[in-house]
Amino acid sequence: MPKNRIIRKLFLPLLVFLLLTNCKSENSEWKSLIVDNSLEGWHTFQDFESTKGWIVEDNVLIFNGVSDMESGEGDASLLSDKEYENFEIKFDWKIIPGGNSGFMWGVNEDKKYNYPYQTGQEIQILDPAIYDNPKIALGGDMEINNAVEDLEVHKHFVGALYDLSAPSVLDVAKSANEWNSYHIKIDYKANRGEVILNDVLINSFPLQGPEWEAMVQKSKFNKSKSEDSEYLGDARWYDFGRFSKGHICFQDHPGEVSFRNIMIKELE
Template sequence: MIRVKILSLLFMGLLISCNTAKKEKASEAEAEPEMEVAQDMGAPNTLTEAEKADGWKLLFDGKTSTGWRSYGKDTFPEGWVIADGMIHCPGSGRGEAGGKDRGDILYDQKFGNFHLKLEWKISEGGNSGIFYLGQESEDLDYIWKTAPEMQVLDNEKHPDAQMGTNGNRQAGSLYDLIPADPQNAKPVGEWNEVEIMVYKGSVWHKQNGEKVVEYHLWTPEWNELVAGSKFPGLNENWADVASEGYIGLQDHGDDVWFRNIKIKEL
């Protein structure tokens, strides 16, 4: 009898253990879909439902050059390529000289107060840039003569990384004016996530999740900063940045890729 009772108790314990394990597995299975939803950040060149509800707009659909054109022209340059969900500027080996079918590109709409997001990756020894508040006229041949620039660069190989002052020509910097701090650019071939926010003259650069630059246009401090840079020698009115303008991507003669370009007007 004692032996039977012991076996009976062991059997009951086994049943309870099995049922507990089944309930735990069922709970885990129910939790999995929630984890997948939480990790879904959206495919490249798309907007999540949350972004749509928050007023974001895609500036690049991942397939066509719709909305983009050459600086000073009505058409998209033949030298740039739309492929594999990216805007690609192939290297020319001629630096800024480029070629007749190349040059900087811009999105054909002016923005004033905005929050811009995009991703870039650069080739070995490569150089490029992201312009904002840029202007266009018959008297201007380059967008950089009017527009602040967030630098895109291979900090390890491109000589410009060692020029300027305190690293103000390295990736993420306000080119030739304010160095990115911290300097957290990713290596060649890896995607860098960047953001530019402009609001009533206040400007912020973010690179890979960290704020790296902050400044305010049109102030005495701004005018003094520009006066100590190379820009007055290139355009004496460079400090007079407009309150709204074009967003542009630079052809500096090196391979560079862009994707996930989106904006929210503020």
């Protein structure tokens, strides 16, 4: 066999291996989601031209706008331009007294949905003092009642998979105006989601299958309850949690909330 053919035979498999290894390495690296101290790579729900209500200062993402709950002008939750499926995300968050927000994934922007939470599952972000005094909750009677009704089960508490899975530890969150740290893992291949708050694993839950369906049946997302939710439009809750791949989202909700050190790593 000629020498050049021998070289090609040996070199080509090595080249393919290096290319595949490099691609896998790049996908599995932690990447910042705040680029050049800007909102590049983000948009508000169903509007790729807008980031209304959100600013970035010193690489800190801040919602300082008026929420749809207060304005009635449409949801201003902030979504990633890119869609994700299996990933880990880390970020620090800080919220004002009485404030409420959330992190979502699997959000679909079809126009038949009025809100990102019709499809996306949410990890709750909240001033924990609301559970000691629900009257301080921003957002009026709806948010006050949400806290009062949840004082025992804690499915709306910090670190909850909203209305589906309560955190197993309740004393980890820091007070309003202090920085907390989330490390959230969403892995559909392993059918497992995890929430680590301030270095403590506080929640673990399935993402699909019979166990997940059982949780949905006990929640407000139960399809049989959808007919009472006219404000959601015709789609109601029918597609809640059905999209394993979708946009990630920081929620538009009453109260200023800040995020920093937002890093994501896609899982193979």
